[in-house]
Amino acid sequence: MTNAPILLVGCGNMGKAMLAGWTFALQSLSREIHVVDRHLKENHQNIKCYVSVDDLPEDLIPEIVVLAVKPQGIDAVIPSLEKYKDACFLSIIAGKKLSYYAAHLGRECAVVRSMPNTPAAVGKSITTAVKNENVSDDQKALVDDLLCAIGKVCWINDDAEDMMDALSAVSGSAVAYYFFMLQAMTEIGVEIGLPEDVSKLLAEETFVGSAALLNASGKSPQELREAVTSKKGVTLAALEVLMKDSGGLKELLKEAVHAATKRSKELS
Ligand SMILES: NC(=O)c1ccc[n+]([C@@H]2O[C@H](COP(=O)([O-])OP(=O)(O)OC[C@H]3O[C@@H](n4cnc5c(N)ncnc54)[C@H](OP(=O)(O)O)[C@@H]3O)[C@@H](O)[C@H]2O)c1
Incomplete structure (x- = not known):
């Protein structure tokens, strides 16, 4: 892993579970995690909190942007994330397809759609993941590292995204x-x-x-x-x-x- 920052957008039940897993697994690393959530205000060591995407530092260049808002909340926030389109996006949002991100972030954008579960907080998530064709091997390896830090990962074939709804029903939920x-x-x-x-x-x-x-x-x-x-x-x-x-x-x-x-x- 490099030390480029991670941006986590939305830190409620699931975001907190992932953050706990990352903090536990990545504590020896100096990677910063920038967290946007209306309800979090206190910074902790490498975790920097902001109440809005608009408050993020101008010069932030995240290597990965994790999307963890409710499905109903993503439309409001995604336009302000377009500026990070060189990053790899990792969505945990139920139902939202890879094509949704292509439509809003551009066809070239690298996106992984995943479905973890709350045992992530104790390193015991089982997470399913599917990527689009723009995700490089290095980006996939980085996402895999992050998801392995919260448990086990099951990658499904790029052409099998339709399975994600059924997978969510037998793991996330x-x-x-x-x-x-x-x-x-x-x-x-x-x-x-x-x-x-x-x-x-x-x-x-x-x-x-x-x-x-x-x-x-x-x-x-x-x-x-x-x-x-x-x-x-x-x-x-x-x-x-x-x-x-x-x-x-x-x-x-x-x-x-x-x-x-x-x-x-x-x-x-
Ligand atoms: N919960 C699970 O077990 C689980 C498992 C797998 C996947 N997921 C997926 O994970 C995602 C998050 O679920 P969750 O249960 O963690 O939801 P949640 O508890 O509502 O967390 C989302 C957080 O993001 C904040 N937020 C939303 N839009 C924001 C914005 N524009 N600026 C700042 N803060 C914002 C919310 O604040 P407000 O409440 O004020 O809007 C809330 O604190 C969902 O898409 C869900 O499908 C959940």
């Missing part, structure tokens, strides 16, 4: 599905008579432990599920409900993932 399931498990535990603190502890530690086991064991989710399911046992009684062909959890998840994919397409 899916963090919320798992947390909702955890919340529901805690509430159900209380409904069947557990003290709330006990229910919360059991639900959360089972979730964290299951993820750690999956990570460490090298076994598939199916193998790990079967290892806790004995014939005529307690777990099987629950799984027979969850795994019903009609009205089971898979059917419900499928409906949710389709709804998220459709919404991602609408945002483009």
Whole structure:
């Protein structure tokens, strides 16, 4: 990596998660990160904050511009970013296609469209990324370094951008599905008579432990599920409900993932 600055535009839930990951991973480097966000005012070491793009230093030449505003907010800010069109743009904005950036920043502009998730804050994002034909090998390597600093990266073929909506529905958004399931498990535990603190502890530690086991064991989710399911046992009684062909959890998840994919397409 060089030490040219990074510009991050929008630093809410996801921008903060990425910034935390970068600060953690890049702390030994002297690369400056310039952050534009209405709600951030305090500078920290190499992080310089501005409330508006108009406040950025005149002589700023970022090597990479990370776009992390809401899809509804990008139209307002993109005209003021045209002056950075020699940089490589890295968008994490759901739904916005590579063609959107070509239309606003010029056909020559290098753009990577990506979809991280909030575990980025602890270096555990899984990020999918697709680039346009203007991204050089060096720029791709730099983006890859930044995305690897917040977790794992899965590059998809340049001609497979259409997959991004479905990928967002099973990674970017899916963090919320798992947390909702955890919340529901805690509430159900209380409904069947557990003290709330006990229910919360059991639900959360089972979730964290299951993820750690999956990570460490090298076994598939199916193998790990079967290892806790004995014939005529307690777990099987629950799984027979969850795994019903009609009205089971898979059917419900499928409906949710389709709804998220459709919404991602609408945002483009
Ligand atoms: N959240 C996730 O888990 C997740 C995962 C993957 C991808 N994404 C994508 O990440 C993007 C950001 O999502 P988010 O949840 O982080 O949104 P967010 O919390 O609303 O963060 C965006 C931030 O940018 C600020 N902002 C917007 N326009 C600005 C401008 N012109 N000047 C200064 N500040 C500005 C917003 O301020 P105001 O609130 O005042 O507008 C807000 O603080 C979205 O496009 C989303 O699709 C999110």
